[in-house]
Amino acid sequence: MGNCFGVRIKAESPFHSTPSGGNSKNVSRDRNGYSGSSSRVSAASVPPTPRSEGEILQSTNVKSFTFNELRSATRNFRPDSVLGEGGFGSVFKGWIDEHTFAAVKPGTGIVIAVKRLNHDGLQGHKEWLAEVNYLGQLYHPNLVKLLGYCLEDEHRLLVYEFMSRGSLENHLFRRGVYFQPLSWSIRVKVALGAARGLAFLHSAETKVIYRDFKASNVLLDSNYNAKLSDFGLAKDGPTGDKSHVSTRVMGTYGYAAPEYLATGHLTTKSDVYSFGVVLLELLSGRRAVDKNRPSGEHNLVEWAKPFLMNKRKIFRVLDPRLEGQYSLAGAQKAAALAIQCLWSEPKFRPAMDEVVAALEDIQAAKDTARSSRGQEGARSHNHGHNHGGGGVRAFRRPSFQGAAANGRVAYPRPSGSPLYA
Ligand SMILES: Nc1ncnc2c1ncn2[C@@H]1O[C@H](COP(=O)(O)OP(=O)(O)OP(=O)(O)O)[C@@H](O)[C@H]1O
Ligand SMILES: [Mg+2]
Numbered sequence: 001m002g003n004c005f006g007v008r009i010k011a012e013s014p015f016h017s018t019p020s021g022g023n024s025k026n027v028s029r030d031r032n033g034y035s036g037s038s039s040r041v042s043a044a045s046v047p048p049t050p051r052s053e054g055e056i057l058q059s060t061n062v063k064s065f066t067f068n069e070l071r072s073a074t075r076n077f078r079p080d081s082v083l084g085e086g087g088f089g090s091v092f093k094g095w096i097d098e099h100t101f102a103a104v105k106p107g108t109g110i111v112i113a114v115k116r117l118n119h120d121g122l123q124g125h126k127e128w129l130a131e132v133n134y135l136g137q138l139y140h141p142n143l144v145k146l147l148g149y150c151l152e153d154e155h156r157l158l159v160y161e162f163m164s165r166g167s168l169e170n171h172l173f174r175r176g177v178y179f180q181p182l183s184w185s186i187r188v189k190v191a192l193g194a195a196r197g198l199a200f201l202h203s204a205e206t207k208v209i210y211r212d213f214k215a216s217n218v219l220l221d222s223n224y225n226a227k228l229s230d231f232g233l234a235k236d237g238p239t240g241d242k243s244h245v246s247t248r249v250m251g252t253y254g255y256a257a258p259e260y261l262a263t264g265h266l267t268t269k270s271d272v273y274s275f276g277v278v279l280l281e282l283l284s285g286r287r288a289v290d291k292n293r294p295s296g297e298h299n300l301v302e303w304a305k306p307f308l309m310n311k312r313k314i315f316r317v318l319d320p321r322l323e324g325q326y327s328l329a330g331a332q333k334a335a336a337l338a339i340q341c342l343w344s345e346p347k348f349r350p351a352m353d354e355v356v357a358a359l360e361d362i363q364a365a366k367d368t369a370r371s372s373r374g375q376e377g378a379r380s381h382n383h384g385h386n387h388g389g390g391g392v393r394a395f396r397r398p399s400f401q402g403a404a405a406n407g408r409v410a411y412p413r414p415s416g417s418p419l420y421a
Contacts, residue, residue, distance in 0.1 A: 053129055060136030063101050063148035067155045070094065072103035074114050083166065086216070088127060088232065089118035093162065101148065111162035112147060120154060127232030128156040134208065134231035142197030144219055144229040163219035163227060168194075172215055172281055184325035185363075186224050187282045188334070192359040193226030194218050198275060199352035201228075202268040207237040209245065209266055213274035214255045214288070215281055237268060254288030254299065259346055269346035275355065276341025280304055283334055285319030301342055308335045333362050 057064070073094035074081055081093040096102060097109045117124045128149075135146035150157040165171065168190060171179050182190070194213075201208040211233040219229050238245050244265040249256070257273035260266055277288050280300055286293070288300050297303045307313040314335040318326070326334075337358045343349050350358070 056129060056133045056136070057149075057151070060132055060149075062132070062136050062146050063159070065101070065148045065150045065157070065159060067150055067152045067157070069096075069101075069103055070114050070116075070150055070157055070159065073112065075106070077114075077116065083113055084170075086115075086230075088124065088230075089116045091115045094159075111164075113160045113162045115158040115160065117156035125156060128158065130234060131158055131231045134234050138201075138206065138208070140197060140200045141225070142193050142200065142227055144227040160229065163229075164222045165220035165224065167216045168218040168220060168226065168278075168282075169215035171220065172285060173287055181285070181319070181321040182224075182282075184322050184330075187322075188330075188359060188363050189224055190218065190220065190226045191279055191282055192356065192363055193224075194228065194278065195275060195352060195356045195359055197226065197228040198271055199356050201234075202237070202271065202352050207239075209235045209237050209268055210271050210274075211235055211266065212251055212255075213271055213278060214252050215278055218278065235266060243267065254301075257346065258344055267346060268352065269349045272341050272349040272352060272355065273346070275352070276338050276349075277301060279334070279338045279341060280317070283319065283331075283338060284317050285321060305339070305342065308339045311335075327365070330362055330365055333358065333365075337362075 071077065073096050074092040075094075077090075077092050083091045083093050085091070092114045094112045094114050095104050095106050095109045096112055097104050117128055128151075131146065132149050135143065139145075144163060145161040146158060147161060148159040150159070171182050198210060198213065200206060201210050210228065210231070212230055213228070217228060217230045219227050221227065233250050235245055235247065244267045247264050247266050249261055249264050251260070251274075255274040255277045257270040260270040260273075277300065280286075281288060284300065284304060286297075286300050289298060290300070291298055304317045307316045311332055314331060317335070318331060337350075337355065340348070340350050341355065
């Protein structure tokens with residue numbers, strides 16, 4: 001994460017130690033059309049996951065760029081084209097020709113995001129390779145498209161489709177003209193898109209555990225379609241009759257499931273827990289971990305759980321900026337879903353396809369549809385009045401909640417904001 005709020009937990013190989021493979025991870029490799037976001041997801045059988053670096057690079061269906069090509073595409077990695085910074089390195093905006101992928105002048109061709117590993121070391125290389133391995137094979141509308149990579153001398157870069165609205169983290173927690181508060185309907189849409197991405201990863205034909213689900217790894221396109229990025233920590237799920245994969249603990253504090261932190265046993269239910277944390281961030285507008293809050297409120301899950309367990313108190317958790325945009329029923333369903341994902345006991349957590357179904361339900365509900373006219377529509381229609389018609393009442397939080405908004409910490413606007421225009 002590019003700020004002090006997310007602490008990455010260290011570290012080990014994202015790959016199995018034994019080259020058993022055998023996992024079908026197929027998916028259509030229809031990557032030629034950069035902008036075509038096909039909803040087709042193929043799941044026919046494919047050869048076992050490649051393991052060695054040579055196999056991965058040979059089998060991937062993405063372009064191998066030279067360092068010079070990416071230097072030209074990003075205008076020599078100009079500081080003013082930095083889109084963001086993370087643990088891996090900086091992400092730059094660049095331009096390439098749609099057909100030849102050759103560098104072109106800014107404003108022509110297609111926009112790309114170029115992530116450049118900024119430190120040496122085995123871990124960085126392993127994460128780079130894991131990204132090429134997984135995103136080079138997996139294709140789904142809710143996974144960011146990897147267009148190519150560069151491996152030259154000490155240089156390690158990754159080239160992605162440009163996600164014009166940047167990360168969910170920026171939208172939830174940064175302030176400024178480029179990051180207006182997201183409406184209720186957009187938050188539900190984003191949660192649903194991300195849930196579909198995870199459900200796809202967990203599906204029988206893919207069987208991947210993502211392991212680093214958090215708001216900064218959910219990227220948004222111009223229509224707020226959510227796509228998962230960063231497969232550096234992803235792992236093949238357990239095979240045969242095994243219930244979990246044993247790993248050294250990696251991920252991000254605040255998002256990692258308690259049993260995974262305690263035992264290193266990784267299951268798809270660890271991702272479900274992390275999804276619950278992000279759902280809670282979406283509902284509350286609060287960070288998973290925020291040391292700037294009063295004591296007792298630093299850890300979002302610990303603070304929110306008691307309120308979420310009581311139907312009449314869930315409004316203490318909901319983001320004051322959502323006031324009037326949700327119905328009582330919609331808010332209660334979303335809160336119940338968050339609680340289920342966050343159960344301490346993994347077996348009680350729903351599977352991601354059940355989460356998708358629950359969110360589809362919330363999205364389809366009349367009350368949510370009413371506020372899905374876009375950001376402006378949602379805001380101008382919402383002042384806690386009864387919308388009438390269908391008898392669904394937009395719910396206004398009790399007025400004491402307003403005070404919470406005033407005490408909120410203002411986060412700096414990212415220097416790269418205009419790049420998202
Ligand atoms: N494809 C992309 N299109 C547009 N912006 C991007 C893209 N990929 C990354 N970014 C921006 O760059 C930022 C840094 O991304 P990166 O994945 O390197 O770090 P992070 O997710 O913040 O932290 P971590 O290293 O813990 O994953 C993102 O938060 C986002 O704002
Ligand atoms: Mg990331």
